[in-house]
Amino acid sequence: MKLIIAAHGQLAQEAVNSANMVFGQIEDAVAVTFVPGENADDLKQKYREHMTEGEDVLFLVDLFGGSPYNAAFQIAAETENTDVISGLSLPMLLDVVGIRETVTGIRPWEVYEKLGKDTYIKSCKTLLNQKNEEEEEDEL
Numbered sequence: 144m145k146l147i148i149a150a151h152g153q154l155a156q157e158a159v160n161s162a163n164m165v166f167g168q169i170e171d172a173v174a175v176t177f178v179p180g181e182n183a184d185d186l187k188q189k190y191r192e193h194m195t196e197g198e199d200v201l202f203l204v205d206l207f208g209g210s211p212y213n214a215a216f217q218i219a220a221e222t223e224n225t226d227v228i229s230g231l232s233l234p235m236l237l238d239v240v241g242i243r244e245t246v247t248g249i250r251p252w253e254v255y256e257k258l259g260k261d262t263y264i265k266s267c268k269t270l271l272n273q274k275n276e277e278e279e280e281d282e283l
Contacts (some may be wrong), residue, residue, distance in 0.1 A: 144243055144251055145198055147190055149215065150205035150231055164237045169240055179249040194218075201243075201251040202227040203236060226251035228258075233283050252261035 149182040155174040202215035208230035
C-alpha cells in the first residue's frame with residue numbers, strides 16, 4: 144500500500160523526514176506539499192502523479208476539510224482502493240507505517256480501525272492520576 148502524506152506548507156515533507164529517522168527510509172511513502180498559490184486541482188494532479196492504477200493508496204492529510212483533504216477525498220470517492228485519514232502527526236505516521244509493515248494484506252480502509260480510538264494527545268498529570276488510581280484499586 145502506498146502512503147501519500149499531504150499537508151499545508153512543508154509539514155508533510157518534515158513528517159516523512161522525521162519518520163525516516165525512526166524507521167530508516169520508508170518505502171512507498173511520498174510527501175506532497177501544498178503551498179500558497181496552489182489549489183485542490185493542483186493537489187489532485189500531484190496525487191495522481193504518485194498513483195498507479197489498481198494500487199492501494201492511503202492518504203494521510205493534516206486537516207479534515209482542508210484542501211489536501213478535499214483533493215484526496217475527491218480521488219478516494221472515485222477510486223475503490225483508496226482511503227483518507229485526517230489529523231496527520233508524527234505519532235500517527237509512525238503507527239500507520241508500523242501497521243502497514245506488520246499486518247499482511249491490510250487494505251487502506253482497514254488502517255483507521257487499527258489505529259484505534261485513542262487520541263495522540265496526552266496529559267502527564269492525567270496519566271499519573273490514572274496510574275495512582277489503579278495502584279489504589281490494586282491495594283484493595
